[in-house]
Amino acid sequence: MSSQVEVPELGAGGLARFAWRQLTSMRTALILLMMLGVAAIPGSLVPQRSQNPMAVRQYFIDDPQLARWIDRFSGFEVYSSPWFSAIYILLFISLIGCVLPRSVEHFKAMRAVPPATPKNLSRMEFFTSFVGDKSNFDKGAAWLKRKRFRIRYEDGAVSAEKGYLRETGNLLFHLSLILILVGVSVGSLFGMRGEAIVNKGERFISVPTSYDTLSFGKLVNEDVIDPFIIEVEDFQADYDPVTAAPRDYTANVRVTNPGEKVSEEKALKVNSPLTFGNTRVYLQANGYSPIVTVRDTAGFVVFQGPVPFLPQDGFLKSIGSIKVPDARPQLGFVASFLPTYARSAVDGGISLFPEALDPRLLFSIWEGDLGLDSGIPQSVYRIDTSEMSRIALDSLKPGETFNFSAGSITFETFVPWINLQIVNDPGKEYALYGAIAAILGLLASLFGRRRRIWIRITPSGVVEVAGLAKNGAPGLEEEIASLTAHMRDEK
Template sequence: MTRDIEVPELGFIALLRYAWRQLTSMRTALILLMLLGVAAIPGSLIPQRITNTIAVRDLYQTNPELAKWYDRFSLFDVYGSPWFSAIYILLFISLIGCVLPRSFEHYRAMRAQPPATPKNLSRLEHYQEITSDGETLEAAEKWFKKNRFRIRIEENSISAEKGFLRETGNLLFHLSLILILVGVSFGSLFGMRGEAIVNVGERFISVPTSYDTLAFGKLAGDTSLEPFEIKVDKFVAQYNPKTNAPEDYTAWLTVTYQGKTEKKTIKVNKPLTFANTRVYLQANGYSPVVTVRDSLGFVAFQGPVPFLPQDGNLRSIGAIKVPDADPQIGFVGSFVPTNARTTDQGAVSIFPELLDPKLLFSIWKGDLGLDTGIPQSVYKIDTTDLQQIGLGSVKPGETFNYAEGSITLETVVPWINLQVVKDPGKSYALIGGIVAVLGLLSSLYGRRRRIWIRITSQGAEVAGLAKNSAPGLEDEIEKFVNALRRD
């Protein structure tokens, strides 16, 4: 005959307590950490609106059905999506709930005395019996203090303990993960990141309209921009003449900040600092300075046009858009700083410096689509609805004439790409990373062990115990016993 066993139902408070214990377990924290890494993968494979709006728009044009599904699951804004934020917050809570109670418990254990000497030392590891006299305990106490043991002195025995650094390092490692998460969250909430291409001789003023790309944190806005002004006076790039590899980039600037104007230099690993904002020299290229005239000889466009480098020798592509011409004219161009020709690729650059610059282009006329309100790349022209009217090339000082006008390459100036970053949580993340490494090393090389000595009528008993069977206890007891015998 079987009896049914009734299992009592969990009440609401008990259910909450059970859920909290599950969330704050180390197993859950590890699972959430793995999920966070997996959740970040789509942000690297799929274009994000905050960094590449044009790529997102192109995906809508080429594969609209797939783009709708991406948008439905917030894959165009992975790091700001609700599901990514949920994993992030749960991991944060899990780590705090797991590590903080352990930290308090470890602190109390460090403050407490070592455990009393067991009755049967012979059952412990590396048990030894040695002869003793009236000064054996004094010699043992002196040796323990010299080797930084915490001791507990009883009537005829001493209990010594050492190696809390292992658990301390383990806790520091997990606490540092919390600090890193705090730093990352501060950066995503209050930080900003922007980029701007500035030609030599031009000024950059830190206002929203001056940036080519600009992204703010969730709780930041235009008012968080640090007000400064930079004028690029000169830029020099040095290249290895044998390998064409860059050796040094230096830009000379005139900087105005808080009413004070100074001359500064900036290098790749030497940024400018304005309070919590840093300005990095990220990339460089060339801007052909062109003058485009219409069929009547009037200037329809004049100025530098940045071209985007495509290889290490700075072969660059770009577009010159002339919406004021009638009809509108567009030039799909390629610029080479040191011109050469190959049978398979045509015009190429064989060195990154301006040794023999040349601008090559195809000419198109028609509506450039600049008034549609749809953002488009400054380096490309959609020629689907345009009519090609010519091909040409010019060197500095030369003019190419076509039926609707002419284009003159006046000169070529370098440009630099400035990356402006404000990350208030970076220092927290850096400290967290350093502490994590130190804590990991401490937990790997620290050894928790205890040694006891008791005086008996026959002599003295010595034994020890190592947590998790950590190696090295036998050698340490041997040194301890030898020291007592010498004394």
């Protein structure tokens, strides 16, 4: 005869409690933290629309089918995608639900009295006994109190406990992770980040149209931009003559703050940003801008001015493009700037040093349709030559001119440029404090030692001493030996 056992239904409330316990467990928090790290990997492998829209467009040109699948899963917008946000929010909730209750219980445990002295101390670690009296017992209790043990007095016994710093550090570390997540969230919701390349002798005015790239947080717009003016008066780069490694970058700038008519001269360095309200301006990179003049067949100037080129290596070999839409037909120069020119049998033109000791401008000339009227965004550093034909190829030193069938180009000179990174991140303080607290908590967790020590005097005059170290933490044996020696007046 078989008997059936009825299992009660879990119900909506029970299911919710079960789901909450699973979500707020430390195991789930660690899994979500690992998932967040894995989910961030595509953002570093695939170009993001907010940072490099041109590279995203190139993805669609090179492999449209793959690009559509990547876009379908928000691969070009990883950090604002629904799945990344879901992991982030779940991790945030899991850490709060896991750490806060543990913190409350830990606070109560720290205020509670130590546990009672066990009946049989001989079973504890490093048990020691000797013949003594009440004075030995009192000396031991005073020693424990002086060493900041929490004391519990009993009839003929003392229970002492110390080392809650270990668990405190562990909880502080996890609470700090919550603070770091808050800082990242505040920055992504209310922050602003932009970049701008400014040539020597030019001014940067902090308005949206002056930025080369500009992105805002989810809950703010261009109103968060702090107004200011930076004029680059000079830029000096110091390089090691042997290794060519940079030793120092200094940009001398003239700064005008909001609402002020008088400007102020300041030095902008890599680790010394400028501050305007809540915004900081960093010196991020540098390069060269060749100054060229392009004339048509009649001798009229159709283009003149500096053109920033992008460095490709540590010797500042740079590439760029000079687009002349006013020429008839339109002209494009696909060019390279070499600060210290040399020839290589393998790579052709190369630069031997980042300082402009022997500058040379290498270029190929193309004529045809630049595609500027197609409505498709283009990079200012590259030219789409699919609808153009090459008509010439040459190189120039500063001051030289090259004549070709559609006109001429003169390499006048060059000026350095600097890349300004403008950041308004209201959450950086939270993230910084969280990181500092996390390091302190981790150190406390690693070096804290929780242990208990008991002293008992029996009616027969035998003093017993024993201890217990949580997780086998070292140092308890030496501590009990020092306590015993003090109780027995041994030196």
